[in-house]
Amino acid sequence: MTDQHKLRLQSVRKAFGDNVVLDGIDLDVDDGEVITLIGASGSGKSTLLRCANLLEPIDDGAIILDGVDISEPGLDADGIRRRIGMIFQSFNLFPHMSVVDNVAIGPRKVLDVPKALARDRAREMLVRLGLEDRIDAYPDQLSGGQQQRVAIARSLAMGPEVMLLDEITSALDPELVGEVLAVVRSLKDEGMTMLFATHEMGFARDISDRVCFLHAGQILEEGPPEQVFGAPVNERTQRFLQRVTDAGRL
């Protein structure tokens, strides 16, 4: 039987010392689906993404990619991580490399793509993300929004099947947020499977197939954005959204 779920988290538990940060997370992400994670600071969004990408070992439960348990110890974590792209708030570009080389370096070094081909593909990717003017620039010559788009191009250049996005617009000036979110939208339109932790509630409402509200390491509420934002059932979700609304962020 084929498993239509691209990525599944099953009863995932993660603690740092006594601090239980993920407390039995069950989450299925279908192929091409966009799921956003919302919730207060410290609720476990980043940890969930880091565990999904094997950057953090889990204490219990399983992470299943295309039907295969990737959380089993002893599997090739680097090989698996290549199939799951991750973008962070900070761009972490190599400052001494041009934009095109920042994007080409992964395929060259990790996938053994020849230099000229890797650079050609990197250029194509950068054009796709609207960065054709910045291909030979260096990261410190770019705006934050442009740097984040280069970071996205770098991740896409590895051909990921799933993308995990962690607050990717939080470090940006407000006027630069839109250009990065437009890239996320185009990825969705192309069918990319994404798991997206964000404080951009309006965008979450707009782009998500499903929204998960995290509180203290548990998914307390999950559903289509109209339901979670429009008629939240859980009292904690209601309170969280009220605070967001009061702060003018929804």
Ligand SMILES: Nc1ncnc2c1ncn2[C@@H]1O[C@H](COP(=O)(O)OP(=O)(O)OP(=O)(O)O)[C@@H](O)[C@H]1O
């Ligand atoms: N490496 C770590 N060592 C110890 N504790 C950690 C570590 N990483 C995260 N934590 C703790 O795990 C909890 C959840 O953190 P996490 O970063 O996942 O929250 P978050 O929902 O992403 O918050 P934010 O909205 O601020 O990004 C917090 O209590 C945090 O202090």
Ligand SMILES: [Mg+2]
């Ligand atoms: Mg976080």
